[in-house]
Structure formats: C-alpha cells, structure tokens
Amino acid sequence: MTTWKLGDHTVRRIGFGAMRLDPATGVAVLRRAVELGVDHFDTAQFYGAANELIREALSPYPPELLIATKVGPGTSPERGFYYATTAAELRAQVEDNLRVLGVDSLGLVNLRVPDDSGSLGDHFAVLAAMRDEGLIQHLGVSNVRTEQLHEAMTIAPVVCVQNSYSVDQRTDDPLIDLCASQGIAYVPFSSMVGGPTAAVQAAADAQGVSPQQIRLAWTLHRSPNILAIPGTGKIPHLEQNVAAGGLQLTAQELAILGARERS
Numbered sequence: 167m168t169t170w171k172l173g174d175h176t177v178r179r180i181g182f183g184a185m186r187l188d189p190a191t192g193v194a195v196l197r198r199a200v201e202l203g204v205d206h207f208d209t210a211q212f213y214g215a216a217n218e219l220i221r222e223a224l225s226p227y228p229p230e231l232l233i234a235t236k237v238g239p240g241t242s243p244e245r246g247f248y249y250a251t252t253a254a255e256l257r258a259q260v261e262d263n264l265r266v267l268g269v270d271s272l273g274l275v276n277l278r279v280p281d282d283s284g285s286l287g288d289h290f291a292v293l294a295a296m297r298d299e300g301l302i303q304h305l306g307v308s309n310v311r312t313e314q315l316h317e318a319m320t321i322a323p324v325v326c327v328q329n330s331y332s333v334d335q336r337t338d339d340p341l342i343d344l345c346a347s348q349g350i351a352y353v354p355f356s357s358m359v360g361g362p363t364a365a366v367q368a369a370a371d372a373q374g375v376s377p378q379q380i381r382l383a384w385t386l387h388r389s390p391n392i393l394a395i396p397g398t399g400k401i402p403h404l405e406q407n408v409a410a411g412g413l414q415l416t417a418q419e420l421a422i423l424g425a426r427e428r429s
Contacts, residue, residue, distance in 0.1 A: 168386075170393055172206065172351045173274060173304035173325045175232040179386055180411035181206030182404070183355065183397030184216035191399050192216075196223035198401050200231070202408045208328075208353070208395040209267075210236045210278075211259060212247070216267040225268050234274035234310055235263045236328070238289070249280050253292045258292035260296055276306040276328050279314065286314050287321060294322035306353075312341050319348075326351040326393075333384045333423055334360035346391040353393045357385040369419045375410070384423055 169176050182199045184207060196219060202343075203346050207224075209216045217235070224231065237259040241247050250256045263272055277293055286307065296302050306326035307318050318324050327345055331338045331354035338352075345352045358378045360366075369384075370377045378396075385394050397408040415423075 168350055168390065170391055171349070172232060172393065175205070175230070175273070177206040177232055177393065178203055178411065179393050179424055180204065180382070180408055181208060181353075181393055181395040183395035184209040184212050184220060186397040186399050187213070187216050187219050188221065188399035191401070192219035193223040195399060195401055195404055196220060198406075199404055200224065200228075201407065202424055204408065205230050206232050206234065206393060208234045208236075208355075210222070210239070211262045211266060212239050212241045217220065217263065221266065221268045221391050227269070232273045233267060233269075234276065234306070234326075235267070235272055236276040236278045237263070237293070238278035238280075238308075250289070253288075256292045257296065260293070260301060261365050264301065271300055274304045274306060274325065275302045276308045276326065277318075278308040278328070279310060281309065283314075283318060285308075286310070287317050290318045290321050297322060305353075308355075312344065315341070315344070315350075326353050328353045328355055330354065330356045330359075331359050331385070332359050332417060333366065333381055334363070342389050342392065346389050350391065351393050352391050353387065353395055354385060355395060357382055357394045358396055365423050369415065373413060373415075374404060374421070375413065379410040379413060380415075382407060382425075383413035383415055384420070386411065387415055387420055 182204050270309045304325045308328035329338050342352045358381045366377045366380050398404050
C-alpha cells in the first residue's frame with residue numbers, strides 16, 4: 167500500500183473512519199486496524215462514543231498514529247445537532263476533543279462547514295490561533311468549495327481537504343487535482359457510496375472481490391494524494407477494506423470505470 171505525507175506524518179492511504187464504530191465491537195475493530203497497518207484514524211466528538219473508544223483502544227498513542235478529528239458540527243441535549251457559530255463554541259469543541267481523546271495537542275483538526283456556506287475565514291482563524299497555541303498541530307477543511315480552500319490557505323497551512331467523492335460522484339475532480347499540485351491530501355468521506363453499476367460489478371467479478379473493494383481501489387487509483395477512510399463496525403469488513411488498498415485495477419478496468427462516470 168502506498169503512502170502520502172499528511173502534515174508531518176507519512177500515512178498509508180487506507181485509513182479508518184470512526185463514525186460507524188459500535189460500542190460493543192469498537193475496541194477490537196480499532197486494535198485490529200492497527201495490526202493491519204492502519205495509521206490514520208478519522209473521528210469527531212459528535213460521532214457519539216468514537217473518541218472514547220479510540221482512547222480506550224489505542225492510548226497511549228504510538229507516535230506513528232495520526233488521529234484526525236473535526237469541529238464545526240456538534241451535539242447537545244439542549245440544541246441537538248448544530249454548527250458552531252462563535253469562537254467560544256469552536257474552542258469548546260476543540261477542548262472536548264482534547265479531553266476525551268486524552269491528549270495535549272490534536273494531530274489534525276478539520277473545520278467542517280455547512281452545505282452552501284459562505285466565508286469560512288473567521289472560523290478557520292480561530293483554529294489557526296489554537297494551532298499557534300500548540301493545541302492543534304495541523305489543519306484541514308471539510309465540505310468545501312475551491313474558493314473556500316483558497317481562503318483558508320491565506321490564513322494558515324492546509325494539509326487536507328475532506329469532501330464527498332466516489333466513482334459515482336465526481337464533481338470534485340478539479341479540486342483533487344488542485345490539492346495534488348499543492349501537496350494537500352484529499353480525503354473522501356464517501357468513497358464506497360453508490361448503487362450497483364455494471365462497470366463496478368464487472369470489475370469486482372474479474373478481480374474476485376466485492377464492489378465496495380473496487381470502489382475503494384478505484385478511489386486510490388484516481389490520484390496519489392487521495393487517502394480513503396472507510397468505516398465499519400465489523401472486523402471482516404475492516405479486513406476487506408484494508409485489502410482493497412493492495413488491489414491493482416487493469417488499464418481497461420480504469421478506462422471503463424472512468425469513462426462511464428465521466429459520461
């Protein structure tokens with residue numbers, strides 16, 4: 167499996183997304199992920215018990231592990247799901263992640279913005295100030311358009327973009343290429359999303375793997391700066407996801423998949 171430089175960490179291109187962790191199996195799944203070589207874990211405090219499970223399973227964290235979290239969205243008994251609107255709310259979210267993960271500094275924090283949002287400058291500047299304080303090591307952005315990435319880059323270095331992208335949903339192709347040219351990781355949070363297609367199924371049958379593995383493999387073939395973060399609550403699915411990082415799609419399979427989805 168190839169690697170990419172994410173901040174000051176060199177990580178394997180198949181990571182792990184913690185959103186779907188099950189409290190009953192989460193610790194075992196996380197520890198098995200490390201055994202399989204996963205060194206990039208994506209989480210968030212609003213994912214329920216994910217941060218608690220990560221701390222229980224992986225702390226004290228080996229230096230090669232990168233734990234990436236995100237802020238912006240939050241949950242509370244009074245408000246339900248919400249987006250932070252003030253500097254104080256963003257700081258509180260960062261501090262919650264620090265406390266629950268049990269660290270003094272977060273390796274990577276992504277600012278997740280709402281759909282159709284405008285300027286992210288004020289919020290990103292809050293995180294940049296916390297980076298200067300040493301509470302955050304690296305910054306990324308999530309659910310953004312190209313102009314928002316450019317805006318963030320004028321405030322502080324951006325090491326990753328986390329957006330929706332898959333073989334079926336490719337509106338971010340130009341943004342991926344821009345990120346690659348800048349050395350920025352592109353981290354799709356939906357690389358396995360999509361219904362059955364003849365092209366994906368044909369490649370899966372030829373390779374003797376699942377359609378989901380083909381989707382993951384295709385995503386990694388798309389560009390070397392793409393880091394996939396598939397999530398699961400089951401060890402067999404985890405093992406299949408990691409194995410997808412070693413699949414080699416043929417030139418014909420890549421051409422058929424690419425041509426179909428570009429048409």
